[in-house]
Amino acid sequence: MSEDFIYFLWQFQYFRTTDLRTVEGEAVRVIHPGFRNPDAGPDFTQARLFIGEVEWAGTVEAHVRAADWLVHRHQYDRAYDNVILHIVWDKDPVFLQRSDGTVIPTLCLSEWADVTLLQRYQTLLAESGVIPCAGRITTVEPVRLTAMFDTVLLKRLERKAAGVKVLYHRVDQDWEETTYQLLAAAFGFQVNTEPFAQLSRQVPLKILLKHRDNPMQLEAMLFGTAGLLNSEKPDEYEAVLQREYQFLAAKYQLLTRKLPAYSWKWSKLRPANFPTLRLAQLVKLLASTGSLFSYLIETSNSAVLLKQLQVTPSAYWQSHYRFGKTSEKVLATLGQTAAENLIVNAIVPLLMAYSHHKDWPDYRERAVGLLEQLPAENNRITRIWQGLNIPVRTAFDSQASIELYKMYCQSKKCLSCQIGVSLLK
Structure with missing residues (x-):
C-alpha cells in the first residue's frame, strides 16, 4: 500500500460513500474532497465535508497508518492544525490530536474501498516493462492519451522556461546574453552541453559582439578559451588563431578563464558532432545574425528558422573536423536534424520564458506551434512509444512522450497519470 493510492481514492472518491463513518463512529458526507497540495503541508486543501451535523472546511491529511501522523511529528506542527479529517488505510488504535489538544477524526478507507481497484493497481505496479501499462495502453481512449500528452508537454515546457528564467536573472536580466548562453549550451548536443555552457559564461556576448564583423577573431576567442588551441606544431590557420587569442585574451x-582541454568529450562521437565543428558553426551563427534574441522570438515559421540555423562555418572547417587534420568529405553545414534540435531545446524554452516575462500568450502559442511544425525526434524513448502503436509524429508528440516516460512511467506514477487512472477505473 502506498500513500499515492490513498490520494487517488480520496481525490476521485473511489469508495463507497453510503453510510460513510469515521473510526470514531461519526457520519461523514463529502461536499468537496479538496485540491491536491504539491507543496509542504497537508495533502489536500480547501476540503469541505460534514462530520456528524457540523460542516467543516479545511485540509485533509492521508497516511497508510494512523500512527504515521506521530512518526511525521505533525502533532507539533501548527500547519496541521487546520486538518479536518485524517484518512488512512490501516486501522490502528491511535487517536490523534492537533497541537491545541482537539481530536482529529479519522476515516479508514480500506473499510469502504473496492478491493478489486487495489488489485488492478497492484497488477499495474507489478509490470516489469518500462511502460507499466504497455499491455493495455491501446485500450485507452485516444482522447485520454491526447489529454495526457497535452498535460505533460505543458509541464515540460514550464520546467524548461523556469530554467531559462534562472539564467536570465543570472546574466543581469539581459535577453541577448540569455539567448547566447542558451544556444551555446544547446550546441553541445547533450554530450558536450556542459563545456559549451561553461564556455559561454567565460566569454560573454558583449565581448564577442565587438568583433562580430571578424569571424576569425570570434573563433580565436572561443577556441582559445575552450582550451582547443593547444597544438605544439600548429598548422597555418591554428597558428593565426593562437596569435589572435593571445592578443584578445590579454x-x-x-587568459584565466580558459577551460581545460579535457572538458570536451570526443569518444564515440561522429566527426560531424565534434565540438570543434560545432563551435565553428556557433561562431558563424553569431556572425551572421544581428540580434539573435529578436530574430528567434519573432520568427514563427520553422522553415525560416531552420534555414537561418543551418549555417556553414569558415573555409577551414569545410576541410577539417579537428585542427591539423585534413578530411576530404566534411559535413560542415549544420544538418537539419541538429537545427531542429536547437529549436526544440533552446528556442522553444526561450519563447516560453519570454511569454511568462511579458505575460503575452502569443509567444507560448508560437512555441507550441513550432513543436507542431517540426517532425518527431527519433530516440530510444520515442521508439518505445511507437512500438506500442502510440502515434509520435511531431516534436510536440516526442517531447510529450519523453516527459511522460521520464516523469511518470519510470517512477510508476500511474495514479498521477490520466492514462493509468483510466485503466484502474
Whole structure:
C-alpha cells in the first residue's frame, strides 16, 4: 500500500460513500474532497465535508497508518492544525490530536474501498516493462492519451522556461546574453552541453559582439578559451588563431578563464558532432545574425528558422573536423536534424520564458506551434512509444512522450497519470 493510492481514492472518491463513518463512529458526507497540495503541508486543501451535523472546511491529511501522523511529528506542527479529517488505510488504535489538544477524526478507507481497484493497481505496479501499462495502453481512449500528452508537454515546457528564467536573472536580466548562453549550451548536443555552457559564461556576448564583423577573431576567442588551441606544431590557420587569442585574451582578461582541454568529450562521437565543428558553426551563427534574441522570438515559421540555423562555418572547417587534420568529405553545414534540435531545446524554452516575462500568450502559442511544425525526434524513448502503436509524429508528440516516460512511467506514477487512472477505473 502506498500513500499515492490513498490520494487517488480520496481525490476521485473511489469508495463507497453510503453510510460513510469515521473510526470514531461519526457520519461523514463529502461536499468537496479538496485540491491536491504539491507543496509542504497537508495533502489536500480547501476540503469541505460534514462530520456528524457540523460542516467543516479545511485540509485533509492521508497516511497508510494512523500512527504515521506521530512518526511525521505533525502533532507539533501548527500547519496541521487546520486538518479536518485524517484518512488512512490501516486501522490502528491511535487517536490523534492537533497541537491545541482537539481530536482529529479519522476515516479508514480500506473499510469502504473496492478491493478489486487495489488489485488492478497492484497488477499495474507489478509490470516489469518500462511502460507499466504497455499491455493495455491501446485500450485507452485516444482522447485520454491526447489529454495526457497535452498535460505533460505543458509541464515540460514550464520546467524548461523556469530554467531559462534562472539564467536570465543570472546574466543581469539581459535577453541577448540569455539567448547566447542558451544556444551555446544547446550546441553541445547533450554530450558536450556542459563545456559549451561553461564556455559561454567565460566569454560573454558583449565581448564577442565587438568583433562580430571578424569571424576569425570570434573563433580565436572561443577556441582559445575552450582550451582547443593547444597544438605544439600548429598548422597555418591554428597558428593565426593562437596569435589572435593571445592578443584578445590579454585585452579582455580571458587568459584565466580558459577551460581545460579535457572538458570536451570526443569518444564515440561522429566527426560531424565534434565540438570543434560545432563551435565553428556557433561562431558563424553569431556572425551572421544581428540580434539573435529578436530574430528567434519573432520568427514563427520553422522553415525560416531552420534555414537561418543551418549555417556553414569558415573555409577551414569545410576541410577539417579537428585542427591539423585534413578530411576530404566534411559535413560542415549544420544538418537539419541538429537545427531542429536547437529549436526544440533552446528556442522553444526561450519563447516560453519570454511569454511568462511579458505575460503575452502569443509567444507560448508560437512555441507550441513550432513543436507542431517540426517532425518527431527519433530516440530510444520515442521508439518505445511507437512500438506500442502510440502515434509520435511531431516534436510536440516526442517531447510529450519523453516527459511522460521520464516523469511518470519510470517512477510508476500511474495514479498521477490520466492514462493509468483510466485503466484502474
